[in-house]
Amino acid sequence: MPVASANAHAIRGAIARLNDPNCSRFASQIRHTGGCRQPIHLRGKVEHWDRATGTLLHRYSTRLEPDGVLRVPCKTRRASRCPACAETYRADTYHLIRAGLIGGKGVPTSVTAHPCLFVTLTAPSFGPVHTRRQHNGSVLPCHPRRDAEPCPHGRVLSCTARHGADDDCLGEPLCPDCYDYTGSVLFNAVAPLLWKRFADALRRHLAKLGGLTLRNMRDQLVVSFAKVAEYQRRGVVHLHAVIRLDGPAGPISQPPAWATLDLLSQAVQHAVSVVTAKTPAHDGHPERVLRWGAQLDTRPITMDGELTDQAVAG
Ligand SMILES: [Zn+2]
Ligand SMILES: [Zn+2]
Ligand SMILES: [Zn+2]
Structure with missing residues (x-):
């Protein structure tokens, strides 16, 4: 926050906080929330009793905490609400779906050699929004258009602003009246259908590339998916997915030699570009055809986690 906009009340509050004997406990709470912008304030107490003897073993009450509350992170996945938690959760997301695909018990380590992609499917643009873009560590201007009418x-x-990570305007349209809110809401609504159609198209295209019918492909190859939906800053859904090629018996069997990483990546690109979902006309809004955005991110990953960090950074 620029100093000029900090009001006297906030400054008095900050000074009082620094002089509070409980200040270090407050700081530690804030550290534990990981910089959450909107921590949840818990009030209450926990008592642990020994049932056999009836003695109180331990008591914790938020009454003794700064302001009488325990701050815990909001854990939102929406970066517009809390960038810190959204970032933490995004890493969690990746590990979650990765673990889901590896499966743990009963899944042999040979599965790590199967062709596998980390794919991010995005929404199309519904109009320009304020964004924070970075290149080689420096922040770029948001949406500079020299001769914009x-x-x-x-x-x-x-x-032309170089937005800070905390700027409130991030994700907000440059012109709220031009921004296609209807489109973005409809897109969120049809995203599950678009995903299903994407998965179907991916299987069909893989079969075609392998010179097989869909039915015959099942005898050689299955496609394993794990996906998680997230909200981008602009409030539109995007999907992270791990897509892996397994043999006919799943992760315990080898996919055929023709089913390479390259082939998978080709099939993903094709499937993303061809699928659409229609929303019917209603209330004076015309029928619409929605599709995935052009911004597709695919990265090869190894299931032993080698590329984990790069995959999460996107
Ligand atoms: Zn938070
Ligand atoms: Zn901007
Ligand atoms: Zn406008």
Whole structure:
């Protein structure tokens, strides 16, 4: 926050906090929330009794905490609400789906050699939004358009600001009146259907590339999926998925030699570009055809976790 906009009340509050004998406990709570922007304040007590003897073993009450509350992170996955938690949760997400695919018990380590991609499927653009973009560690201007004409609402759809990670405007449209909110809501609604169609198209295209019918492919190959939906800053859904090629008996069997990582990656790109979902006309809104955005991210991953960090960074 720039100093100029910090009001006297906030400054008095900060000074009082620093002089509070409980300040270090407060700081430790804040550290434990991982920089959460909107920590949840818990109030209450926990008592542990020894049933046999009836003695109190341990008592914890939030009354003794700073302000009488225990702060825990909000754990939101929406970066617009809390960038810190969304970032933490994104890493969690990756490990979650990775673990889901590895399966743990009964899954042989040979599965780590199967062709495997970490794929991010995004929504199309519904109009420019304020974004924080970085290149080689420096923040780039948000949406610079030198000769941008004003939109029908009189706004120039250009923003040269280099936004901070905490800027409230992140994810907000440059012109709320131009932004296609309807489209973004409809997209979120059809995303599960688009995913299903993507998975079907992927199988069909793999079969085609292998010169097989879909039915015959089942005797050689199955496609294993694990996916998680997340909200981007602009409030639109995107999907992370791990897609792996297994043999006919699943992770315990080898996929055929023709089913390579390259082939999988080709099939993913094809499937993403061809599937659509239609929403019917209603309330004066016309029928719409929605599809995945052009921004597709696919990264090969190894199930022994070698590329974990790169995969999460996207
Ligand atoms: Zn948070
Ligand atoms: Zn901006
Ligand atoms: Zn406009």
